[in-house]
Amino acid sequence: MNIRFLETFVWLARLRNFRLTAERLHTTQAAVSSRIASLEQDFGVRLFDRSAREVALTADGSKALVYAERMVKLMREMKDDMSDREVYAGVIRIGVIESIVHSWFPDFLGRLHKTFPRLQIEIVSDTTIHLHEQFSKSNLDLVLQAEPVIGPQVSNIALCEFPMRWVGSPKLDIGSETLSLADLAAFPIISFARNSGPHAVIERLFSGSARSERTLHINCIASVATMIRLATDGFGITAVPPAIIQRELNEESLHLLRVDTEFPALALIACFRSDHENPLTETVARIAQETASDFALNWGHEIARLPAPLN
Numbered sequence: 607m608n609i610r611f612l613e614t615f616v617w618l619a620r621l622r623n624f625r626l627t628a629e630r631l632h633t634t635q636a637a638v639s640s641r642i643a644s645l646e647q648d649f650g651v652r653l654f655d656r657s658a659r660e661v662a663l664t665a666d667g668s669k670a671l672v673y674a675e676r677m678v679k680l681m682r683e684m685k686d687d688m689s690d691r692e693v694y695a696g697v698i699r700i701g702v703i704e705s706i707v708h709s710w711f712p713d714f715l716g717r718l719h720k721t722f723p724r725l726q727i728e729i730v731s732d733t734t735i736h737l738h739e740q741f742s743k744s745n746l747d748l749v750l751q752a753e754p755v756i757g758p759q760v761s762n763i764a765l766c767e768f769p770m771r772w773v774g775s776p777k778l779d780i781g782s783e784t785l786s787l788a789d790l791a792a793f794p795i796i797s798f799a800r801n802s803g804p805h806a807v808i809e810r811l812f813s814g815s816a817r818s819e820r821t822l823h824i825n826c827i828a829s830v831a832t833m834i835r836l837a838t839d840g841f842g843i844t845a846v847p848p849a850i851i852q853r854e855l856n857e858e859s860l861h862l863l864r865v866d867t868e869f870p871a872l873a874l875i876a877c878f879r880s881d882h883e884n885p886l887t888e889t890v891a892r893i894a895q896e897t898a899s900d901f902a903l904n905w906g907h908e909i910a911r912l913p914a915p916l917n
Contacts, residue, residue, distance in 0.1 A: 609681050611641040612674045615653065618642060619671050622660040697726040698890060701737035701749040704830035705768060706874060708850035709910075710901035711750075717893050733799045733828050741877060748878045748887050750894055752803050755877040763876040763891050764913030765898035768847035770804065770869040773860045777840030784864040787811055791822050794842030796833050800826040804845060807870055834860075845869050849901075849909045873913065874898065 618627045624635045631638070646653050653667035663671060702711060718727065730740065734751040741749045742757075749755070754762035772790065774780050780793075791812060798804040805826060812822050825842065827833050834851060837844045838859045854860040876894050878887035902910035 608641075608644075609677065611645050613678050614638055614641040615645055615674050616671065616678050618654070618661060619663055619667065622662065624661070696886075697728060698886060699728045699730070699745065699747045700890070701730045701732065701740055701746040701751070703734055703737065703751050703874075704731055705752070705847055705850050705872065706750050707731050708830060709768075709847070710897050713901070714894050714897040717897055718890060721889075721893060733802060735799065735801060748876065748890055748894075750874065750876050752872055752874060754875050759880055761878055761880045761888065761891075763878075763895050765874040765876055765895050766902045766913050767871040767873050767911040768849050769871050769908060769911065770807075770845050771848050772843055772845050772863040772865050772869065773837060773848075773851065773855075774843040774863055775838055775840040775859065776861060778843070780843075780861075780863060782864065784866050786866055790843060790863075790865065794823045794825060796836050796842045796844035797824050797826050798830075798833070799828040804869075804872065808845065811867060811869075847872055847909075849905065852909075871911065 614627065614631060617630050618624070618638065621627050621630065624638050628635045628638050642653060649666070649670060651666035651670075652664050653670060654661040655664055715727070718725070730737070730746060732740070734753050737746065737749045737751050738753070738755060740746045741755060750765065772785075774793070778793065795808060797808050805824075808824060823842075825836075827836070830846070830850065833844055833846065834854065836842065837846075838854055843863065848855065848862065851860055855862070876891040878891050880888065898910070899912060902912050
């Protein structure tokens with residue numbers, strides 16, 4: 607069934623005049639008449655009662671009009687979606703590390719929903735290592751993580767940087783004096799997942815005198831929430847972004863420690879493929895970048911920083 611014929615049927619039912627309908631559809635009265643006759647033949651019923659001055663729907667025509675209007679409306683919506691690339695009603699799969707989940711990710715989701723209210727979002731929260739693997743297998747469309755993805759047809763956008771600070775529970779009775787790495791080595795260390803960026807920093811920092819003087823006890827944990835819980839319970843010390851422990855700092859269940867060696871900031875990156883015509887993933891990455899930048903500007907340099915340009 608030709609959708610143009612149904613559209614002609616709908617307009618003729620509204621205007622009740624062959625000439626006006628032909629003008630509305632930029633065609634001839636003969637074409638309008640031919641389309642209606644074709645529909646009547648397909649349906650096996652008369653759709654209109656014709657007179658010299660106007661036409662009127664028959665009972666069968668009134669019944670058919672309800673369905674024709676639905677079909678024309680659905681086709682119009684389909685054309686709008688296909689012609690406007692900024693309107694999406696599909697699914698996007700986003701991978702995100704916990705440090706982002708516990709900071710500006712809720713604001714990002716709010717902006718994304720406001721921009722694309724019909725977009726379905728599937729979220730996977732995991733470590734950068736695992737997200738990288740899932741992205742490489744095409745199981746994720748976009749990843750928000752702590753390292754860029756290097757590869758053909760892959761783009762990386764800098765989001766923001768999270769300063770990293772050593773923290774510990776008041777239960778450890780560490781005090782407010784400035785600590786050396788050797789002082790930190792006296793406590794169990796709660797680390798991000800093995801082979802992650804922060805874990806590699808810890809290994810590098812303690813590869814010298816602190817390790818030689820005493821046995822270093824590093825506990826690698828994939829869950830940031832678990833790291834924070836263990837630290838607040840006094841199990842050990844940890845290096846995390848203050849951005850993700852604001853509640854614990856305000857409640858004084860964790861304290862920032864003074865350390866004579868700076869811990870490098872955690873750079874956050876959005877990674878997406880740029881090998882197709884669909885601009886959705888890049889658009890979503892830009893929304894993430896805007897959200898992260900606003901977070902940095904609102905919270906200040908000690909919590910988050912605007913990113914350094916990627917090479």
